[in-house]
Structure formats: structure tokens, C-alpha cells
Amino acid sequence: MNLEQLLASFPHPVGPLRILIVDDQPVNIRVLHQVFRGEFEVLMATSGEQAISLCQELRPDIVLLDVVMPGLSGHDVCRRLKADPDTRDIPVIFVTSQNQDGDEALGFEIGAVDFITKPINPIIVSARVRTHLALKLQSDLLRTIAMNDGLTKVANRRKFDEELAISWRAAQREGRVLSLVMLDLDSFKQFNDRYGHQQGDACLVAVANALNQSVRRPHDLVARYGGEEFVCILPDTDSQGAIKLAEVMRTAVKALEIEHLDSAAGGFVSISLGIATQIPNTGASPQSLLAAADGQLYQAKRAGRDRACAIEIV
Numbered sequence: 001m002n003l004e005q006l007l008a009s010f011p012h013p014v015g016p017l018r019i020l021i022v023d024d025q026p027v028n029i030r031v032l033h034q035v036f037r038g039e040f041e042v043l044m045a046t047s048g049e050q051a052i053s054l055c056q057e058l059r060p061d062i063v064l065l066d067v068v069m070p071g072l073s074g075h076d077v078c079r080r081l082k083a084d085p086d087t088r089d090i091p092v093i094f095v096t097s098q099n100q101d102g103d104e105a106l107g108f109e110i111g112a113v114d115f116i117t118k119p120i121n122p123i124i125v126s127a128r129v130r131t132h133l134a135l136k137l138q139s140d141l142l143r144t145i146a147m148n149d150g151l152t153k154v155a156n157r158r159k160f161d162e163e164l165a166i167s168w169r170a171a172q173r174e175g176r177v178l179s180l181v182m183l184d185l186d187s188f189k190q191f192n193d194r195y196g197h198q199q200g201d202a203c204l205v206a207v208a209n210a211l212n213q214s215v216r217r218p219h220d221l222v223a224r225y226g227g228e229e230f231v232c233i234l235p236d237t238d239s240q241g242a243i244k245l246a247e248v249m250r251t252a253v254k255a256l257e258i259e260h261l262d263s264a265a266g267g268f269v270s271i272s273l274g275i276a277t278q279i280p281n282t283g284a285s286p287q288s289l290l291a292a293a294d295g296q297l298y299q300a301k302r303a304g305r306d307r308a309c310a311i312e313i314v
């Protein structure tokens with residue numbers, strides 16, 4: 001697959017590809033800029049420090065990195081990028097005038113994917129960059145597919161399990177509150193029986209979109225837990241905040257006005273929600289918080305559906 005085909009394969013739109021060119025000599029940057037400016041978004045840095053902060057802020061898709069620079073060398077920069085989980089997947093190609101074997105071996109050892117020697121040949125540089133961008137996109141695409149639900153495009157169970165563990169540890173470390181919302185579609189079996197599974201799928205997609213749009217902070221996560229069940233992780237959110245968001249979600253789903261004649265909630269598709277909130281302590285686990293949210297969901301069902309129940313664990 002070429003780059004254009006790969007970009008089109010992503011379930012979410014992917015912005016223009018970004019290349020970062022790092023060299024202490026502006027004239028060298030200019031030469032590479034000429035090669036790539038028509039094809040990619042080109043970022044430039046004239047020092048190692050600048051290169052690292054650009055990588056952290058703007059996450060380029062590939063870095064062309066000069067080796068010999070005053071201050072942080074290209075090797076230093078590469079080591080730091082590879083040591084940071086946020087930047088370690090960005091492929092690094094060294095651009096060097098010293099084509100001694102020792103240097104190349106060291107570059108590969110610290111995590112570079114390739115070498116280009118100065119003076120550069122535009123055709124070779126362009127071909128190598130495209131090759132490594134294609135590899136990077138393939139691994140991004142695999143990760144995206146592995147972490148997203150194929151039908152609804154929200155996070156899947158695997159991603160949820162990972163994020164829950166991360167959020168739990170962060171909340172525990174910082175003594176912060178964490179909320180979970182477990183929810184499911186009311187009488188969904190009857191919906192499928194009456195309207196068919198294709199309508200059932202369309203309904204799940206519409207509900208997932210409504211849930212996703214209700215959640216606005218970047219660290220909140222909506223995931224499909226299984227079947228017609230969804231779950232939200234709300235870091236740093238107290239019980240009141242979680243109850244408020246649950247109400248926004250419940251209202252958003254009702255506002256879709258998807259016909260459901262077997263529903264208890266006025267002939268439209270509705271959801272029930274269970275909320276559990278806790279500051280993680282040593283006796284508790286992510287699983288116990290999840291079980292508590294599930295228990296509240298059960299309460300909401302028993303109380304008549306189309307509502308939320310919440311518990312605060314101390």
C-alpha cells in the first residue's frame with residue numbers, strides 16, 4: 001500500500017503527514033525543505049533542544065536528524081526521544097556527513113531506523129522517507145484497529161482495560177477521585193427482535209456517537225464494553241460531576257428519538273446508567289470499582305430503566 005492508501009484506511013481522518021527536519025545549519029534544512037514542502041507539513045529545528053520540544057508538542061510522523069550539532073547532539077536527541085513513551089514511536093533517520101561504520105552502528109543501536117548521507121540525493125531521501133512513513137502508518141493503523149471497536153469506532157474492551165489500569169494508578173498516586181459510568185441500552189433484545197440486527201447495529205452506532213459527543217475532556221474515555229454495554233472512564237471527576245455527565249448522556253440518547261415501541265421510555269431508545277466514584281485506596285482495585293458501577297446499573301434497571309444510580313465509595 002502507498003501512503004495515500006494507508007491514510008485512507010484509518011477509521012478516523014488523519015491530518016497531513018508531518019516531517020521534522022533538524023540541523024544546526026539552516027542551509028541544510030533548506031535543501032531538505034525543498035524536497036518535502038510540496039508533499040508534507042514540514043517542521044524545522046536548528047537545535048536538539050528545539051527538536052525535542054517540537055516532538056513533544058506536535059508529534060511529527062518522522063524526524064530527519066543531523067548528528068553533529070552544538071549542545072545536544074543528534075545521538076542525544078534520539079536517545080531522549082526513545083526514552084519517552086510519548087515520542088518513542090516516531091521514526092528517526094540520521095542525516096550525516098560522517099559515513100563511518102562505527103557511527104551508523106551506534107545510530108541503529110540507539111533506535112534510528114535509517115541513515116542518509118550528506119550531500120543528499122533528493123530522490124533517495126524522498127524514497128527512504130516515504131518507505132519509513134509507510135511503515136510507521138502501518139503500525140499506527142494496526143494499533144488503531146486493535147484498540148477500537150469495529151462497529152461503533154469508540155474504544156474497545158482492550159483499550160478500556162488498558163486505560164482503566166493507567167487511570168487507576170494515576171488517581172492512586174495523586175490521591176485523586178476517579179469515576180466510572182457503566183451503561184446499557186434498555187430492552188435492546190426486544191429492539192433487535194422487532195427491528196432486526198441491522199437496525200440494532202445502526203442504533204448502537206448512533207448511541208456511541210451521542211455518548212462520545214457528551215464527553216468533552218481529552219482524558220475521558222468512552223468504550224464499548226460488549227454487546228449493548230458501554231463504559232466511561234472519568235478521571236478527576238467527583239460523584240456530582242459524574243451524575244451530571246450521566247444525565248447529559250441519558251438526555252442525548254433520548255434526543256436521538258430512535259423508535260423503540262417495546263421500550264418503557266415513551267417509545268424511544270433509552271439507556272440506564274450506573275456510576276461509581278472512589279479515591280483509589282489499597283483495599284480497592286479497578287475491578288471492584290467496575291463491579292460497583294455495574295451494581296448501580298442493575299439498580300437503575302430495577303428502578304424502571306431510563307435513569308442513573310450512583311454510589312460513592314469511601
Ligand SMILES: [Mg+2]
Pocket residue numbers: 023024025066067068069
Ligand atoms: Mg550539523
